[in-house]
Amino acid sequence: MIEFQKVTKRFRRVDVLKGIDLNIDRGDRVALVGSNGAGKTTMIRCLLGEYQCGGKVIVDGLEPRKHRTEVLRQVGFVPQISPPLKMPVGQLIRFAAGVCDSDPQKMVEVAEKLGLDINRMRHQPFNKLSGGQKQKLLISIALGRDCELLVLDEPAANLDPEARHIFFQLLEEKRDKAAMIISSHRLDEVASLVNRVVEMDQGQIVLNDHVADDVDLTRMLSCRLVLTRASEAFARTIEEWQFTDVREGIIWEGRVAGPDRLRFLGMLSRYAAILKAIHLDEAAD
Numbered sequence: 001m002i003e004f005q006k007v008t009k010r011f012r013r014v015d016v017l018k019g020i021d022l023n024i025d026r027g028d029r030v031a032l033v034g035s036n037g038a039g040k041t042t043m044i045r046c047l048l049g050e051y052q053c054g055g056k057v058i059v060d061g062l063e064p065r066k067h068r069t070e071v072l073r074q075v076g077f078v079p080q081i082s083p084p085l086k087m088p089v090g091q092l093i094r095f096a097a098g099v100c101d102s103d104p105q106k107m108v109e110v111a112e113k114l115g116l117d118i119n120r121m122r123h124q125p126f127n128k129l130s131g132g133q134k135q136k137l138l139i140s141i142a143l144g145r146d147c148e149l150l151v152l153d154e155p156a157a158n159l160d161p162e163a164r165h166i167f168f169q170l171l172e173e174k175r176d177k178a179a180m181i182i183s184s185h186r187l188d189e190v191a192s193l194v195n196r197v198v199e200m201d202q203g204q205i206v207l208n209d210h211v212a213d214d215v216d217l218t219r220m221l222s223c224r225l226v227l228t229r230a231s232e233a234f235a236r237t238i239e240e241w242q243f244t245d246v247r248e249g250i251i252w253e254g255r256v257a258g259p260d261r262l263r264f265l266g267m268l269s270r271y272a273a274i275l276k277a278i279h280l281d282e283a284a285d
């Protein structure tokens, strides 16, 4: 369905994508993870035909750069940063529904589930909404239509907890209807949805993990690590995984989201020399 073939992208002499090879098929639900600046958004923008890039991107046999309208018609997209649109909310919904030949009422219904009163705000310009309201509206437009592919770039970042919960429920309903690429820093949130984890680091794919559908991805792993000595570098890294120091930087405990296990072990392998014991256990519910 989607092919990236040796895709490269440079910004001002800096290589931001360094030869990405990746295939995504129908039925794939991919968590795209990686630290800030790894290249996730750039890759998504290449997929949507927004950037000229080296190599080849193909979506259902079409090159997005040459066939943007056709490609975008198949894709429900929620950007990380909302576009600076001045169009009033009501008009924006009608416009978006027209572009993908969908029923605007379905978008309004999704918006209401997320807690947006479209009727009250329909004359309000999009760029005057709050960050969370903008994100809810963009989610409503993407999910309130039928599409073959959902591309979501940090979609829940600005949502309040209640809306977050509803958003993931709505995505769950789309689970078998559309392929998904979800860029997220919170793998635990998307764990139950995805069957693949792709990790980027400095413009490259460093992990491409097909997590089998029969693995219980919602399960958390509880983990205890024992080191031969304390290490500042290790402490910085493991704290990013929300682990707690239980004895002078030597014993660490924490929990790892199910589909994150390979990425976690990949990170640990960098510290093999100072690891004395690793205990991983599926946490009891």
Ligand SMILES: Nc1ncnc2c1ncn2[C@@H]1O[C@H](COP(=O)(O)OP(=O)(O)OP(=O)(O)O)[C@@H](O)[C@H]1O
Binding pocket: 011, 012, 016, 034, 035, 036, 037, 038, 039, 040, 041, 042, 043, 080
């Ligand atoms: N339009 C641009 N002009 C110049 N540099 C850019 C541009 N867009 C992105 N970059 C650079 O490309 C690199 C990758 O950025 P990108 O937004 O793709 O990362 P990301 O993985 O999505 O990060 P984050 O998790 O912070 O959203 C960064 O170093 C960024 O500064």
